[in-house]
Amino acid sequence: MADKKLSKVEGIKGDSQYLRGSIKEDLLSDAPQVSSDNFQLLKFHGTYQQDNRDERKGGSKSYSFMVRSRIPGGKVTAAQFLAELDLCDKYGNETLRITDRQGFQIHGVVKGDLKSTIRGINESKLSTLSACGDVCRNFMCCPAPHHNSPIHDEMQALAKKLAMHFAPKSTAYSETWLTDEDGEKTKVAEVNFVEPIYGKTYLPRKFKFGIALPEDNCVDIYTQDLGLMTIVEDGKIIGYNILVGGGQGMTPAKKETFPAVGKRMAFATTEQIVEVCEAIVKVQRDFGDRVDRKFARMKYLIHNWGLEKFKAKVEEYYGASLPEPHPTDVTDVDDHMGWHEQGDGKLFLGINVENGRIKDEGDFRLKTAIRVLLNKYGMDARLTALQGMILCDIDPADKADIESILKEHGIALADDLSLSRRYSISCPALPTCGLAVTESERIMPSVMDDFDGLLKEHGLSEERVTVHMTGCPNGCARPYTPDVGLVGKARGKYTIYLGGNAQGLRIGFIYADMVPQEEIVSTLSPVFARYKSERNEDEAFGDYCHRIGLEALTAE
Structure with a gap:
């Protein structure tokens, strides 16, 4: 280079x-x-x-x-x-x-x-x-506040530990934002300073982490640059399967770019995990593409080298060999919506926030409702990877009052929503995202209205069909791994991906391209009709599409 x-x-x-x-x-x-x-x-x-x-x-x-x-x-x-x-x-x-x-x-x-x-x-x-x-960004982790075992607390503690470990150490941030203009004069540069992990030019591109459980991949660890699958035996975390090279972005004008799911690289114990993660980040730092940012994510380094060579380099940086991954793999996912027991006598409540937008608009007054609840009860909250929120530590005696407050402000409870709507997400897109070629968040509610109607028409309203939408191919809302991905291609037109699944284990295939927004549901209707009549027992929609394949789905 x-x-x-x-x-x-x-x-x-x-x-x-x-x-x-x-x-x-x-x-x-x-x-x-x-x-x-x-x-x-x-x-x-x-x-x-x-x-x-x-x-x-x-x-x-x-x-x-x-x-x-x-x-x-x-x-x-x-x-x-x-x-x-x-x-x-x-x-x-x-x-x-x-x-x-x-x-x-x-x-x-x-x-x-x-x-x-x-x-x-x-x-x-x-x-x-x-x-x-171009750094390690937010460290995602299953947010569920389960307190009947230490598993979730330990995972969340690891997310915080990794976040602190990989945070840039330059004082430029505090100097810029946290120092008064009339206060102490800030330094122009730090004498003899070197970022201990990132170095002078940081990483070649953004780097994403996630931590999840096999039975609940709620943060889509296969889509991360580095995913950690928590391995539990006898009620105790023994370590983590390390998945490397996930990434959702692609550039249609550059045919060599692609979305990818992570590869199962190794297993690391709880004592090893931070140092192993650092070794992986440093390999990407030193060998990732710094010439063309379209190919700078770690997935391209692994694609070019192969997993075996990449793992060998990680082991060299770490200073020891790493065993093969534990045989455990992802089996399911939970959105954590609705009422749940925490395991300590308290409850938590998952609230669906459509496309993550907290606002007051007409009779829908979610922002006000949150203010009322947090001021009255003072509970901690958690944010989910499906753009929802969780209210924690709720006394069962307060359940009815909390539900009443939400309903008074026009907020639907989880049981009032279809599973597909609960599992749908979108990126902001227009009008503010500079990469957007078309709408996403602003039209997603109407798209999901039509989608719910489609499922009802085919007698599939109780099915969990995940739908993710983006206003461009860069993949912020992870559109390449769900049952249905809607990716903006041109103004008002979308590429439809099928064959992923709720668990986020694989990349879907292009079923139709340049589909006008108003034709999305009619384009998919024949596929759902076939799914209803041809599916295996308990087979999810994306799994059916994956099994049948594009050629069979498009055959006359």
């Missing part, structure tokens, strides 16, 4: 003095946007500059920023949740979005309010550091 020209972003990172750049100067300027270099560096600080295409006037762009909080395992206190709601009202567009990676996003923040927003998040003891950028 030494004789090839590195990508422009590599130069920006290398010259940034460990993520400083000229961000502080840019924040003081009157311009509504930042420079192209700082546009890239701000991602590491947890914010993306965006342009609201709905608000463009006379051809000029309408700039604002999306601010993302990194929340390991999706665990937040009532105070932190309320703080994010306050900040979205004060500085954002008055909505708060739960991401499909268990974080929060505040949209519509203008540049002049960016520092106050990020500082406010930090004052609540959350952070935006490394929520974006």
Whole structure:
């Protein structure tokens, strides 16, 4: 790679003095946007500059920023949740979005309010550091607050430990956002400083982690750069199967790009896992593609090398050989919606948040309902990978009152929703995502209305058919692994993927391309008719499509 020209972003990172750049100067300027270099560096600080295409006037762009909080395992206190709601009202567009990676996003923040927003998040003891950028991003983990065994607590503790271990150590973040202008003068650079894990130019591309159980792959570990499958024997975690090389993004113009699920590489004990994870990250750091960012994810390194060579290099960096994976594999997934016992005498309640958007709109007043509940009961909350939320530590005596508050604010309970709607997610797409070619979040409710009608028509309303939608092929909402994936291809048109499953074990195949939004359901109706009559006992829709295959499904 030494004789090839590195990508422009590599130069920006290398010259940034460990993520400083000229961000502080840019924040003081009157311009509504930042420079192209700082546009890239701000991602590491947890914010993306965006342009609201709905608000463009006379051809000029309408700039604002999306601010993302990194929340390991999706665990937040009532105070932190309320703080994010306050900040979205004060500085954002008055909505708060739960991401499909268990974080929060505040949209519509203008540049002049960016520092106050990020500082406010930090004052609540959350952070935006490394929520974006070429680093290890949010560490996902099953959020279920089960307390009748230590398993979930230990998994969530590992997510937090890994998040702290892999967080950038440069003080650029605190200098930029947490230091008063009239306070102590900040350093231009840290003398003799080197990022202990990332080095001067950080990683070639973003890096995603997830931790789950075989019986509950609720964070889609096969779609992660590094997935950890928790192995339990006799009620105790003995270690983790290590899955490497997942990744959902692709670029249609570059035919060599592809979505991928992770490969089963090795097993590591609980004592080994952090150091093994570090070895994997460092191999990607040193050998990932820094020339073409389209091929910079770790899945391409593994594709080019092969798993055997990649594992050998990881073992070299780790300093010892690693055994083959435990035979256990993913068997199911749970959305954690509805009422559940925690195992300690308390209850938890999973609330579906359609497409993750917390808002007040007409009779639907989810934002107000959350404020009422958190102020009244003060319970902790968890964010799910399906863009939902969990309220924890509920006294059974309060169940009726909590249900009443939700219903008064127009919030449907889990039992009132179809399984398909509960398991559906989408990316934000238009109007603010710069990569979007068409709609996703804003049309997903109507798409799911039509989808529920389709399932009812074929007598399949009780089936769990997972549907993920994105406004472009980059795959933020993991559209390549569910039963049905809807991927934006052009304005108002989508590629339909079939043959994945709820467990997220494989990549689906293209069933139809360039399908207008209004024809999605009619295009799928014949497939569901065949599924109803031809499926095996207890066979899920995606498993049926995978078994039958594209050729048989499209045969006249």
